[in-house]
Every structure is written in C-alpha cells, then in structure tokens.
Amino acid sequence: MLPLRQLACSWWSCLLNSRTPCVKTLVHGDQRRLFNTSNSRMTIMPAWVIDRYGSNDVLRFTKNAGFPIINYPNEVIVQVHAAGLNPIDVSMRGGYGAATMAMKRDPLNINQSGSEFPLILGRDMSGIIMECGLDVAPAYFKEGDEVWAAIPPWKQGSLAEFVVLSANEVSKKPKCLSHIEAAAVPYVAATAWSALVNTGGLNKDNCAKKRILILGGSGGVGTFSIQMLKAWGAHVTVTCSQNAECLVRGLGVDHVVDYTAGPVEVALRALEKFDLVLDNVGGDTESWALGLLKPWCGAKYVTLVTPFLRNTDRLGIADGMLQTGVTVAYKALKHLSKGVHYRWGMFAPNGPALDDISEMVDAGKVLFSLSVHFLS
Numbered sequence: 001m002l003p004l005r006q007l008a009c010s011w012w013s014c015l016l017n018s019r020t021p022c023v024k025t026l027v028h029g030d031q032r033r034l035f036n037t038s039n040s041r042m043t044i045m046p047a048w049v050i051d052r053y054g055s056n057d058v059l060r061f062t063k064n065a066g067f068p069i070i071n072y073p074n075e076v077i078v079q080v081h082a083a084g085l086n087p088i089d090v091s092m093r094g095g096y097g098a099a100t101m102a103m104k105r106d107p108l109n110i111n112q113s114g115s116e117f118p119l120i121l122g123r124d125m126s127g128i129i130m131e132c133g134l135d136v137a138p139a140y141f142k143e144g145d146e147v148w149a150a151i152p153p154w155k156q157g158s159l160a161e162f163v164v165l166s167a168n169e170v171s172k173k174p175k176c177l178s179h180i181e182a183a184a185v186p187y188v189a190a191t192a193w194s195a196l197v198n199t200g201g202l203n204k205d206n207c208a209k210k211r212i213l214i215l216g217g218s219g220g221v222g223t224f225s226i227q228m229l230k231a232w233g234a235h236v237t238v239t240c241s242q243n244a245e246c247l248v249r250g251l252g253v254d255h256v257v258d259y260t261a262g263p264v265e266v267a268l269r270a271l272e273k274f275d276l277v278l279d280n281v282g283g284d285t286e287s288w289a290l291g292l293l294k295p296w297c298g299a300k301y302v303t304l305v306t307p308f309l310r311n312t313d314r315l316g317i318a319d320g321m322l323q324t325g326v327t328v329a330y331k332a333l334k335h336l337s338k339g340v341h342y343r344w345g346m347f348a349p350n351g352p353a354l355d356d357i358s359e360m361v362d363a364g365k366v367l368f369s370l371s372v373h374f375l376s
C-alpha cells in the first residue's frame with residue numbers, strides 16, 4: 001500500500017465552447033469545432049492561483065485564469081480530472097526555487113520579475129487529452145485518451161481545469177486506477193525513477209541481489225522506490241519511524257531500521273554493506289551514509305536533498321550555479337577517492353518512465369492507498 005502524501009481533488013466539468021483560441025492552426029480536424037476561434041473573447045478557466053509568494057492566504061480561486069495554449073506542435077492540452085500536491089508545492093508557494101524556475105520559463109530574461117504570476121501550483125495530474133499539437137502522432141496520443149503526468153515545476157500546474165504539457169511528459173494512465181488514485185503517483189514515481197534509474201544506474205535487469213538502502217522509506221518517494229526495487233528483485237533495507245514499520249514491511253521490505261530507536265547509523269553499520277543508498281532525509285546523513293557503501297565496486301550514494309534551488313534563490317542564478325557546481329564536484333571527488341560515487345538526484349519529467357510504471361501498476365506490482373480531500 002502506498003500512502004502517497006498528496007492531496008487529490010476532483011475537478012469540475014468543462015465547458016469548452018466558451019474558450020477562445022489561437023490554437024486554431026494546431027488542432028486536429030474535429031477538434032476545431034470545440035474551440036471558439038473569435039479573438040474578441042477571453043480564454044479563461046477556473047484555477048487555484050497565487051499572485052505572490054507567501055503562506056496559505058496567498059491562494060486564490062478564480063474562474064478567470066488564462067486558458068492554456070499550445071505553443072509547440074509536440075504539446076497536448078489535458079483536461080484535469082484529479083490533481084495531487086507534494087511537499088514541493090508548499091515550498092514553491094513560499095518562493096522556493098523561484099530564481100531557477102524564472103530562468104527556465106524565461107531564459108533570455110525578457111519579462112520582468114514577477115511575470116510568473118498568477119502562478120498555478122500542483123505537480124501531479126490525471127485527466128483526459130482534449131487537444132493534440134500537429135506533431136503528436138495519433139499512435140501515441142489522441143483526444144479522449146486517459147493520461148497521467150508529473151508537471152515540471154517551471155510549468156503552470158494542475159490545480160486548474162486544463163494544463164498544457166509536452167507529449168513526452170505525458171503517459172497513458174494505468175487502467176486499474178481511477179483518476180483520483182492516479183493523481184497521487186506521478187511526481188514521486190518520476191522522482192524515484194530519476195534517482196534510481198537515471199542517476200543510480202539501476203534497472204529491472206541489474207537489480208537482482210543488489211543491496212539497496214533507502215533512508216526515509218515511509219514517505220512518497222520512499223514507498224514508491226521500495227516497490228519498484230522489490231519488483232526488480234533487489235534486497236531492500238529502509239529507515240523509518242516505528243509507526244511506519246508495518247507499512248514498509250507490507251510493501252516487501254527485507255530489513256527495517258527504526259531511526260527513532262537510537263543512533264540509526266550505528267544500527268546500519270552493523271549490516272552488510274550496500275550497493276546503493278537513496279537518501280530522502282538529508283541533514284547529517286551525508287556524514288555517515290557513504291561509509292555504508294561497498295568500496296571500489298561502483299556503489300553509489302544518491303541524495304534527493306540538495307541545496308541547488310536554495311543556492312540560486314540565495315545567490316542568484318550565476319553565483320548559485322557556480323556554488324552548486326563547486327560543491328557537488330568537491331564532494332564527488334572526495335568520495336571517489338574512497339571508492340564510492342556521490343550523486344545528486346533530481347525530479348525529471350518522464351513520460352516513457354511513467355509508461356513503464358503504468359505497466360507495473362496494472363500488473364499489481366505497485367499498490368496504493370491514499371486519503372482523498374475534495375475541494376469545492
């Protein structure tokens with residue numbers, strides 16, 4: 001059971017024929033009749049937006065958010081049926097990552113600061129494709145397909161009636177999940193995939209008998225990672241609080257260490273060494289976790305808790321990236337000299353990875369439970 005700590009919410013039905021559009025040239029045949037092509041009418045939709053960074057009181061519901069537009073022929077517009085929230089949404093509401101996201105949205109810095117507002121949060125989405133750009137082959141996606149996606153944090157999010165995404169960020173939703181269930185998964189799944197597969201070099205063919213340690217195994221990323229690794233045949237050890245032991249054991253974990261019971265590093269040092277450590281906790285873990293790896297065997301420490309976005313927020317893009325580069329290079333070299341690899345893991349949008357995950361879900365290899373909160 002996967003207690004993905006996200007909020008899933010259902011959305012209102014759409015009234016497409018009240019929208020307008022410069023999308024006329026990019027929509028396929030019949031789709032054109034769904035859109036009002038008169039430029040004299042505003043293109044609006046309901047959404048939760050923020051107009052400045054701050055606490056919860058900056059959230060504002062509006063029926064007049066800008067309707068998303070297909071700007072590139074490989075994009076699709078999706079009608080959101082359910083959206084999920086992650087800890088990063090709460091951080092972004094307070095301005096976390098604003099400098100880097102601004103650069104991703106506007107690399108040439110043409111717009112003034114603050115041009116990201118009104119900003120729509122929400123990284124997880126499950127919904128139905130309403131419109132495809134001209135380069136989106138019907139073999140991949142067509143109108144009416146049920147899809148899920150993790151929305152990159154530099155794009156407008158899913159707390160809205162519609163969202164525009166690149167087709168390679170979108171994937172067909174698992175058939176066995178409802179939209180609400182599906183909206184709890186993509187961001188943590190894509191993050192786990194990025195950390196374990198892209199950064200950690202693991203895959204379904206090389207995991208058998210590998211010893212993996214997950215620090216912070218009971219959260220969203222941790223519980224998804226456990227199930228992926230167990231499906232691929234790895235031996236998985238996790239740290240979590242005693243309360244969560246039952247949960248992670250139910251997901252198939254081989255060994256559990258309760259971090260509330262005493263110095264966790266002492267208990268972990270008594271175990272056989274690991275091929276990979278995934279760190280979802282951060283803090284002082286770096287000072288001891290790399291010592292748990294098998295030296296000179298290509299073993300890797302991958303941490304998801306990095307100072308990258310905080311550096312750019314604090315120092316600006318140029319100095320922040322320089323500081324980040326120096327920090328990661330120094331740590332990588334320092335640990336390489338001891339025979340282990342030090343890496344930073346980052347969320348990356350990845351439709352093809354979600355395709356594989358969708359298959360695992362439909363095959364019953366990944367299970368879910370979630371609490372659902374409806375927003376009126």
Ligand SMILES: NC(=O)C1=CN([C@@H]2O[C@H](COP(=O)(O)OP(=O)(O)OC[C@H]3O[C@@H](n4cnc5c(N)ncnc54)[C@H](OP(=O)(O)O)[C@@H]3O)[C@@H](O)[C@H]2O)C=CC1
Pocket residue numbers: 005086087188191215216217218219220221222239240241242244259280281282304305306345346347
């Ligand atoms: N770099 C990137 O792109 C991304 C980074 N992240 C980061 O990854 C981390 C995990 O994210 P996510 O799974 O969504 O977060 P969650 O809040 O869902 O889970 C965090 C878990 O950590 C556990 N925990 C807290 N302290 C400790 C500790 N000292 N030792 C062991 N476990 C501990 C808690 O478990 P318990 O209840 O058992 O105490 C909790 O379940 C976060 O730090 C997040 O910021 C996430 C996404 C993308």
